Amino acid sequence: MMLRGLALALALLGTPVLAGLDHADITILSFDDLDGWDRDNHQEALAVFLDTCRDLDDPQWRPICALAAQQDDGKTFFELFFRPVLIEDGNAPLFTAYYEPEIRGSRTQSLRYRYPVYRKPPELKSGDVWLSRREIEEGGALQGRGLEIAWVEDPVELQFLQIQGSGRIRLAEGGTIRLGYGGSNGHNFMSLGNELVRQGIYNEHQVSQKVIQNWVRRNPEAGRELLVSNPSYVFFRVIGNVSAHKGPLGAMNRSITAHRSVAVDPVYTALGAPVWIEKKGKEPFNRLMIAQDTGSRVKGAQRADIFWGTGERAGRLAGQIRDDGRMVVLLPIQRAFSMLPEE
Numbered sequence: 057m058m059l060r061g062l063a064l065a066l067a068l069l070g071t072p073v074l075a076g077l078d079h080a081d082i083t084i085l086s087f088d089d090l091d092g093w094d095r096d097n098h099q100e101a102l103a104v105f106l107d108t109c110r111d112l113d114d115p116q117w118r119p120i121c122a123l124a125a126q127q128d129d130g131k132t133f134f135e136l137f138f139r140p141v142l143i144e145d146g147n148a149p150l151f152t153a154y155y156e157p158e159i160r161g162s163r164t165q166s167l168r169y170r171y172p173v174y175r176k177p178p179e180l181k182s183g184d185v186w187l188s189r190r191e192i193e194e195g196g197a198l199q200g201r202g203l204e205i206a207w208v209e210d211p212v213e214l215q216f217l218q219i220q221g222s223g224r225i226r227l228a229e230g231g232t233i234r235l236g237y238g239g240s241n242g243h244n245f246m247s248l249g250n251e252l253v254r255q256g257i258y259n260e261h262q263v264s265q266k267v268i269q270n271w272v273r274r275n276p277e278a279g280r281e282l283l284v285s286n287p288s289y290v291f292f293r294v295i296g297n298v299s300a301h302k303g304p305l306g307a308m309n310r311s312i313t314a315h316r317s318v319a320v321d322p323v324y325t326a327l328g329a330p331v332w333i334e335k336k337g338k339e340p341f342n343r344l345m346i347a348q349d350t351g352s353r354v355k356g357a358q359r360a361d362i363f364w365g366t367g368e369r370a371g372r373l374a375g376q377i378r379d380d381g382r383m384v385v386l387l388p389i390q391r392a393f394s395m396l397p398e399e
Contacts, residue, residue, distance in 0.1 A: 077143065080324065080357055082395045085140040085384060090332050092342035098130030101344040104316040105330055108308045108348050112328045116388045134344070139392035140332060140384045143324050149358035151335045151381050153374035154319065154351070156304045156366040157216055157223040161208035161233075169207035169228065171214050174198050176239040176291035185242035188287040192241065205292060206233055211283055212269040215248070216371075218290035221351070222304035224366070234295040236305050243287035245352060251285055264375050303363065306349035314365035319349035320383075324357040330386040333360060337379030347385075358383055 087093050102124060109121035120137050127133040162169040177198060180186050187197055206225050208214050217223045221237040249263035258267065272279030295305060302311040306319070308327055318331060325331060325347050335341035345362070354361050360383050364374040387395075 077324065077395065079145065081142075081144040081146075082397070083142040083144075084392055084396065085142055087135055087140060090140060090342075090384060091334050093332070093344075094131075096342070096344050098134060098344060099128075100130075101316060101330065101346065102127060102130035102133060104313045104346045104348075105328075107313070108306075108310050108328045108346065111308055111310070116391055117328070120388060134330060134386060137388060138330065138386040139389050141387050141392045141395065142382070142384050143357040145324065145357040147356045147358065149381050149383065150356075151333070151337075151341075151360050151362065151377065151379045151383075153362040153364040153377040154220055155364045155370040155374040157213065157220055157371060158367045159208055159210065159213040159217060159223065159225060160228065161206045161225040162228040163206055163233075164229075165204075165207045169209050171208050171211050172198070172204045173206050173208060173214065173217075173225065173235070174291050175203045175205055175293065177201070177203060180239060180241070180291075182239065183242065187241060187289075188243055189241070189289045190284040190287070192289050193284060205235070205294060210269065211280075212248075212265070212272050215283060215286065216265055218288075219245070221290060222292075222295075232300070234298055234300075234304070235292040236295040238291040238293035240291065240352075241287075241289040243289070245288040246286040248282055248286060251282060265371065303366065306363075308348050310348065312348050312363050313346075314363055314370070315343065316345050317348045317363040318345040319351045319354045319361035319363070320347040321355050321357065321359055322347075322350055323355075325383075325385050326387075331360070332384040332386065333362070333381065334383075335362070335377075335379050335381040337377065337381075341381075344386075 106124055109117065109124055112121060124133060187195065192198060208225065223235050225233040225235065227233065248268050252258050252263060252268065252271065253260050272282060298305065298311055303313055303317070304311065306312040306317060318333065320331065327347055329347050331345050331347050333341060333343055333345050349363065351361050364370045
């Protein structure tokens with residue numbers, strides 16, 4: 057059967073609609089409406105799509121994923137089997153970026169490496185609200201329990217590692233530990249940068265990870281108080297089966313790809329779906345990406361967090377991104393049209 061015949065057959069399959077979209081505005085677009093669509097590397101996006109497509113256990117996605125593995129023309133593939141869908145919930149679009157930190161540490165506690173990176177304690181169940189950061193760090197609830205994965209040298213780097221939810225520790229004794237998200241204490245996140253702005257220490261445009269790090273070092277007592285003012289605390293797990301050249305594991309438990317993977321709100325955008333990003337700002341960013349991750353601060357139909365890569369440079373660049381734009385989800389044809397309200 058030719059590809060266009062397959063596209064028609066797949067369009068006839070029944071398919072469920074994402075829950076929670078009854079209050080959203082849905083618009084079916086054409087690929088001509090996507091700014092820069094013809095100029096992207098669709099084959100590169102297709103390769104990333106295949107990384108997680110195999111995990112989409114759904115009657116609409118399974119035949120599409122089987123066909124995707126056979127394609128050598130990504131642009132034709134996406135145009136035949138998908139339709140661009142603009143989903144809006146009334147909130148302003150916001151595009152940010154995140155990265156995989158790489159920080160120094162050791163398997164052994166010492167005067168230099170004295171800040172522990174913890175596994176989740178067994179009594180903490182998913183969804184529970186547990187001890188706050190202050191209670192964990194000042195009360196000693198985790199000490200002496202064998203929950204330490206490693207020790208690191210900088211408390212600000214540790215907290216940014218927790219904010220990102222994954223990372224790498226370069227060990228003083230050689231080698232690297234790869235970390236994945238292992239759970240949290242259930243408390244709401246409070247931004248260190250916003251707190252410094254609230255206190256009148258910096259203006260909003262001045263705040264960055266490096267600025268916070270230097271301020272904490274210059275003001276050890278006030279800096280310590282700043283760090284524990286964020287009640288949220290993230291635990292980690294050791295990732296042992298991901299190649300060093302690949303990105304961290306996303307919400308689909310597969311490695312994500314710099315500049316091709318994006319974190320979304322799964323209430324509005326199905327994990328594994330291709331999404332077309334039109335990011336404005338200082339450096340416009342128009343590209344086909346794959347929704348392969350989520351985040352506690354990524355909420356809304358037009359909210360996306362772009363994975364920018366690993367290491368200090370990626371972190372510095374990611375921290376500068378806070379832009380307007382548009383996100384369009386590519387959905388299988390029948391699924392796209394089934395989302396429109398009935399006449």
